[in-house]
Amino acid sequence: MSIAYLGLESLRQLKNVRNTVFTFVVPLVMLLLFGSIYGASGQVDPSTGLPWIVVTTVQMAGYGGMMAALGQAFTIVTERSVGWNRQLRLTPLSGMGYLISKVVAALAVALVSIVALIVISVIVFHASLSPAGWAMAALGLWLGVIPFAFIAVLIGQFAKPQFAQPLFMVIFLGMAILGGLWVPLSVMPSWMTNIAQVVPSYWLNRLGQMGAHLSGDVMEPALVLLAWTVVLGAFIVWRYRRDAARQ
Amino acid sequence: MGGVNTTPATVARAAQRSRPAAIRLTGLSKTFGPLTAVDGIDLSIQPGEVVALLGPNGAGKSTTIDLVLGLATPTAGEAELFGGTPRAAIETGRVGAMLQGGALLPTMTVAQSVALIAAAHRHPLSVQEALERAKCTEIAKQKVSKLSGGQMQRARFAVAIVSNPDLLILDEPTAAMDVEARRTFWQSMQEFTDAGRTVVFATHYLDEADAYADRIVMMSAGRVVADGTPGEVKAVVSGRRIRASFDFAWSAEIEAELYELPGVRSVDHRGDVLTVVSDDSDAALRTLLSRYDHLHDIEVTAHSMDDAFLALTQARSDEPYRQNSTALIGDRS
Numbered sequence: 001m002s003i004a005y006l007g008l009e010s011l012r013q014l015k016n017v018r019n020t021v022f023t024f025v026v027p028l029v030m031l032l033l034f035g036s037i038y039g040a041s042g043q044v045d046p047s048t049g050l051p052w053i054v055v056t057t058v059q060m061a062g063y064g065g066m067m068a069a070l071g072q073a074f075t076i077v078t079e080r081s082v083g084w085n086r087q088l089r090l091t092p093l094s095g096m097g098y099l100i101s102k103v104v105a106a107l108a109v110a111l112v113s114i115v116a117l118i119v120i121s122v123i124v125f126h127a128s129l130s131p132a133g134w135a136m137a138a139l140g141l142w143l144g145v146i147p148f149a150f151i152a153v154l155i156g157q158f159a160k161p162q163f164a165q166p167l168f169m170v171i172f173l174g175m176a177i178l179g180g181l182w183v184p185l186s187v188m189p190s191w192m193t194n195i196a197q198v199v200p201s202y203w204l205n206r207l208g209q210m211g212a213h214l215s216g217d218v219m220e221p222a223l224v225l226l227a228w229t230v231v232l233g234a235f236i237v238w239r240y241r242r243d244a245a246r247q
Numbered sequence: 248m249g250g251v252n253t254t255p256a257t258v259a260r261a262a263q264r265s266r267p268a269a270i271r272l273t274g275l276s277k278t279f280g281p282l283t284a285v286d287g288i289d290l291s292i293q294p295g296e297v298v299a300l301l302g303p304n305g306a307g308k309s310t311t312i313d314l315v316l317g318l319a320t321p322t323a324g325e326a327e328l329f330g331g332t333p334r335a336a337i338e339t340g341r342v343g344a345m346l347q348g349g350a351l352l353p354t355m356t357v358a359q360s361v362a363l364i365a366a367a368h369r370h371p372l373s374v375q376e377a378l379e380r381a382k383c384t385e386i387a388k389q390k391v392s393k394l395s396g397g398q399m400q401r402a403r404f405a406v407a408i409v410s411n412p413d414l415l416i417l418d419e420p421t422a423a424m425d426v427e428a429r430r431t432f433w434q435s436m437q438e439f440t441d442a443g444r445t446v447v448f449a450t451h452y453l454d455e456a457d458a459y460a461d462r463i464v465m466m467s468a469g470r471v472v473a474d475g476t477p478g479e480v481k482a483v484v485s486g487r488r489i490r491a492s493f494d495f496a497w498s499a500e501i502e503a504e505l506y507e508l509p510g511v512r513s514v515d516h517r518g519d520v521l522t523v524v525s526d527d528s529d530a531a532l533r534t535l536l537s538r539y540d541h542l543h544d545i546e547v548t549a550h551s552m553d554d555a556f557l558a559l560t561q562a563r564s565d566e567p568y569r570q571n572s573t574a575l576i577g578d579r580s
Contacts, residue, residue, distance in 0.1 A: 084350065087364065191429035
């Protein structure tokens, strides 16, 4: 697996303007909207002990990172339908290497989205947190995005071009709502909070909050996200083997 | 020349003999459910050969190419490249290919496409060199979605050669090209292969096979029905055709006499024009002229590649003819 290829491929995905607009503008608008509502008044969220604006920023950065990672599904579906991956199969890049390059690219675009949203929040709303707090929040969110990079690859492997869009919508809407990325779970009924415990987007958000807090028990989120990653990874490998055997 | 001991020439020849074939197919078959796309192909292509793969649609050319490149796994038999697996040859960058349905991404420029594929290879040419060799320098900055048919094929050629391959496989490379674009394309292909690279190209254009290949492999219904030089393949449709006008009255005796001419395959007449097809048209013509004074408007024509193509690909339903034709060309593997 060539590092040069990984770098070039990730850079290419970063420069993909359409994806960037799609994955970045929506969380940005929501951040600006919620930011001015919950505002810079410095109120503290009782459940997390963090200022409201920080909670909102983590929420939207998580949402942006998740969208950016999931958006890679479209890249894979398009490349498959055009026949680009046939061209790639004539290079030393293996089929698994191709999928790994997509996970890496998904994580790269997610990181850019997360960092950009945090930076904008700090500049616009003067959201105050220690640099270490922001760094750990970004890191927590980034690690939490890993299962979504895998989900993107899985959609890319399974979906026909015409089904990729609806499938993407269902998954990201479900994840955003159940995980409390749009509306804080504290205002939701309690049964939703219970469901949220097994949803990766909930733990994505929690990891970000823990990072911002520079404290918290990371064991539980780590186990839930690891479980998702292992299950999704197993599906990807299974599908890949089946595709290879069918040729 | 003719040294008894080891001269450089004999050493070179020995080296050539011990070098593994660029492509070796043994009993290669591929079935899709009830459909047999490739039906037991045995073929060996030596380094440096330029081979045209001819055949009507559905003859199994593209499936054969997929099997050669390891993009599909054979139902039976084996495909070897340079004495190893297709994958091993691809990983060392020894194989480049232009495939049907292997397109470039519309959002990238030509140069970006070449650079991305180059990055995946271990010892690629520089992007600049690949673009120059494929005559893509002036379209390097253009988006793939804005390219014309001919430009698109040139861009795909640049992608195919960027690994600096020893073996190039081109599946209908000049489809969707106009005459001028086709000529430019073959010119760059020839420049690239002057250094002794092996090329296999599938095509519908018989004149391309005739002009650019030094060996033609003709496929029909998943089998190889002819294998030889362009001249040999054309000769399959039995020699040359002699046509002449005559003044005498046609009779069974004259027809029998004409059948005695050297190398004759068929004798025919229509009105006052006779047609003799002969494998040895020179000798047949000499005898013909010496015996019959009053022949005039004499024409001797070679069969075209189209004649050979039609005869060979239609001959499958006519088993004796098929055996006859393969026997004529002989076994080159």
